[in-house]
Amino acid sequence: KNEVEQSPQNLTAQEGEFITINCSYSVGISALHWLQQHPGGGIVSLFMLSSGKKKHGRLIATINIQEKHSSLHITASHPRDSAVYICAVDRYSGGGADGLTFGKGTHLIIQP
Amino acid sequence: NAGVMQNPRHLVRRRGQEARLRCSPMKGHSHVYWYRQLPEEGLKFMVYLQKENIIDESGMPKERFSAEFPKEGPSILRIQQVVRGDSAAYFCASSPNVVVNSGNTIYFGEGSWLTVV
Numbered sequence: 493k494n495e496v497e498q499s500p501q502n503l504t505a506q507e508g509e510f511i512t513i514n515c516s517y518s519v520g521i522s523a524l525h526w527l528q529q530h531p532g533g534g535i536v537s538l539f540m541l542s543s544g545k546k547k548h549g550r551l552i553a554t555i556n557i558q559e560k561h562s563s564l565h566i567t568a569s570h571p572r573d574s575a576v577y578i579c580a581v582d583r584y585s586g587g588g589a590d591g592l593t594f595g596k597g598t599h600l601i602i603q604p
Numbered sequence: 605n606a607g608v609m610q611n612p613r614h615l616v617r618r619r620g621q622e623a624r625l626r627c628s629p630m631k632g633h634s635h636v637y638w639y640r641q642l643p644e645e646g647l648k649f650m651v652y653l654q655k656e657n658i659i660d661e662s663g664m665p666k667e668r669f670s671a672e673f674p675k676e677g678p679s680i681l682r683i684q685q686v687v688r689g690d691s692a693a694y695f696c697a698s699s700p701n702v703v704v705n706s707g708n709t710i711y712f713g714e715g716s717w718l719t720v721v
Contacts, residue, residue, distance in 0.1 A: 525710065527712070533714070533715075534712060534714035535647075535695060535697075536712070537709065537711065537712065540709050540710075582710075591637040591639065591652050591660070592637075592639075592647075592649065592697075593649065594639075594646045594647040596645070596646040
């Protein structure tokens, strides 16, 4: 079982729909990141969360530390939101450092 | 303030050649991470470096791969005697000088796409 699981793997929706992408993890973490990657493109950090909720424009990210679960929501989705959304956790490794552990990503397509 | 700079963006190498990928972290960042993204797979951690030190290389293949982050100049990921299976996107990320495990914001480069023919 992967330490970071995302669902769904693929999501196709119509423009304007409310989108939710879920991430569950099984390790202790100091923070969780939501990243966006366009095809053939670089990776952009959308959010870094250690508790609660953050909002940036049409994007909202929440995290529940007790349940080890985070969600990324997109309101009023638009075709330009089409991308791969990746959940990544910063593991609490007790003084060590091994970077981020990533989910496999959610391929989102927003159709006009 | 320029972001994380990687070059080359695209690199083609024949089997057996060497590949060198460079990463200049954001100004003021001394923590550099390398990640690999194989086709149709997720990102995987390779190595974490600070200036002149390898902190964690637990994700590096045991042979042919090496990384450095010298006092001056960019971090370099070096792959010797490349094979087709090394074809992937290699991403560099950097974060500021802060205490480990404090949940730093991390910044990614645009990636270097290596194709081995």
